[in-house]
Amino acid sequence: MIRRIKLPGWIVIVFLLFGITFGVNQAIAQVLKESSEPNEPNEKIADSSVYPGLNIKTKTKETNLYTFSVSQPYTENKQINKPIDEWIDQQKKEFTTSIKEHKNTLEENDFRAHLNIQLETEKIADKIYTLEFEAYHITGGANGMTKMKSFVIDLNQNKLLQLDDVFQLNEASVKDIQKLILDELHSNQEISIYIFDDMAEKVLKDPEKWEWSVSRKGMTFYFDEYEIAAGAAGAIKVEIPMKKIKPYLNKKFAEKIDVKIPEKEKGKEEEQHPEDIAKLDPDGKYVALTFDDGPHPEVTPRILDTLKKYNAKATFFMLGSQVEYYPSLAAKVAEEGHEIANHTMNHQDLTILGLNQIKEEVRQSSNIIEKATGKAPTLLRPPYGASNSDVEKAAADLEAPIAMWSVDSFDWKSRSAEAVNEEVMSNVAPGSIVLLHDIHPSTADALPQLLTSLDKQGYQMVTVSQLLELWNEKGVGPHYGKIR
Known part of the structure; x- marks a missing residue:
């Protein structure tokens, strides 16, 4: 015989369940709260940065359930910061969702989840930088997940450069670039066996969905794990040398990156003398x-x-x-x-x-x-x-x-x-x-x-x-x- 729970009993149970769920969510949400501190509205960009106009913050967190480390660049321009911050926040949200899904497994196996977002910065012209992110998170299992993202920023114009700022986009040039990427994918013996041509062609069909960056050496195109290949290939970077990609560049942009940037002046290096380590008194404090x-x-x-x-x-x-x-x-x-x-x-x-x-x-x-x-x-x-x-x-x-x-x-x-x-x-x-x-x-x-x-x-x-x-x-x- 099933005994019905009277109304007051249901209320108690509902509140208990709500409290448990709320507590778990609040605890895990700290990964977002404590790592998503917005930049101050008028935050000053330090003069000591080797990249004028661009700064970086490294935010870390450690708990019994997870660790994370995030390298987060920022400028004084909110419109440039916004898409970068949004992408980083999206990686954090995916990480917290995965922690929630695997919380019991993490605790049972005494394993801490980990999120690492690292950054490589390259100066390609005066106040024009390529920011290349690699986000890796693992919440259990033998392997984690890697995602890649790049931004090209022009602080002279205070804007994120789009594909048509860099390329002369027309039907012919798009087809040529697609072929360059596919040829490079198949020339790499380590990953070619994992490539799914139909998936690669589908991703490359729409240039607006390309993930790319540019440097003086050439163009790099990025593909997340499983996007165009089997998981064993991991995240994929395809690098096209400048001599191959240059015919398709926007002329104004080509002129900018062709301007020779003087090497940094090297002052006379003072002769380095290793410091003598003073002998300490064994009884000293x-x-x-x-x-x-x-x-x-x-x-x-x-x-x-x-x-x-x-x-x-x-x-x-x-x-x-x-x-x-x-x-x-x-x-x-x-x-x-x-x-x-x-x-x-x-x-x-x-x-x-x-x-x-x-x-x-x-x-x-x-x-x-x-x-x-x-x-x-x-x-x-x-x-x-x-x-x-x-x-x-x-x-x-x-x-x-x-x-x-x-x-x-x-x-x-x-x-x-x-x-x-x-x-x-x-x-x-x-x-x-x-x-x-x-x-x-x-x-x-x-x-x-x-x-x-x-x-x-x-x-x-x-x-x-x-x-x-x-x-x-x-x-x-x-x-x-x-x-x-």
Whole structure:
């Protein structure tokens, strides 16, 4: 016999179900809320960017359920920012939807979902840039999903360039370009066996749906996974050399990119002298402050000023993607005597990458940092502190000791100067390595009081390498520093 639930009982059940659903949705929605902070209406573009008129923000988040890292460029022009922001937001929405669908599986398998949106920027003429995005997300299974998107922006005209701004579009030229793309697809032996010609021809039929970018070397056309080929081919990039594509270019645009851009003036490089690492007193009170995710055009200079005022040295774990935009700022960090270290190129969770991919993330960042600062970083800090045997092997092969931390300031979470100081001073001990980030204004706000408090307790600020030498710690690590 089925017993009917009276009206009050139904109301209680409905509210319980609503509360559970709302709670789950609210928790997962943080990936959108905390990573979609809009640019301020009159946000100033930093003069220190190597790409005039163009800046970048790297936004990261870590929870028990997921991690993400998003490289987000922006200009002072809302009409240029809008389509870029909309595409990035769409990737985040797809990611959160997938998390909801796989939440139980993620928890059962103790696996964290991951979203990484990385950016490559190329200057092709004065204030004309190609922005190439690659979005990768994984929420379970053996493989994730990769999507690619590009934008060509002309800051002289304050507009996103469309296909007809670049090409002379007519029926004949469109057919010729389609053939160039198909020929290139079939000439690549690694992917040709996976291509579905009918799908490729259907996608190429409508030029308005082409995903493309342009550089001085030629044109690149992009296809998402499964769009024109079997999944084994992955996301596909087709590159057409300029000598083949040039006959179809819009004349005005061709003139712009043919103008020879003078190479950047190279000032006389000052002779580099490795700093002598002072021998530390084994009984001394030392702490190593470390700053991740920079350099940031507004926050890093404030931190440098404070460190200089207190005669304190620190270690900066830099992202290659940030240094690419702000090389002069990275150089300033080095010039002021701070230790320069590697935080990878794109802040990916290295534990979900293969060994060669891990090495490439480290090498690419290292090359950019060395070019900017004149110093090759030796220490490596994996993003999110995520490490496994492949990460350790890559670090060993590249002779890059892994430096973690023993005190987390949680500045990335609290965004409060007072909370940062309380967290650090409650947990610091002689030999601690403290995790901070030079991308949050609140961290710069916290630093003067933090250094004052550490000084009053007799601490001296040193670099991570100085601590490792004091302890005679060698090898790949990971090295964590001392805790209470």
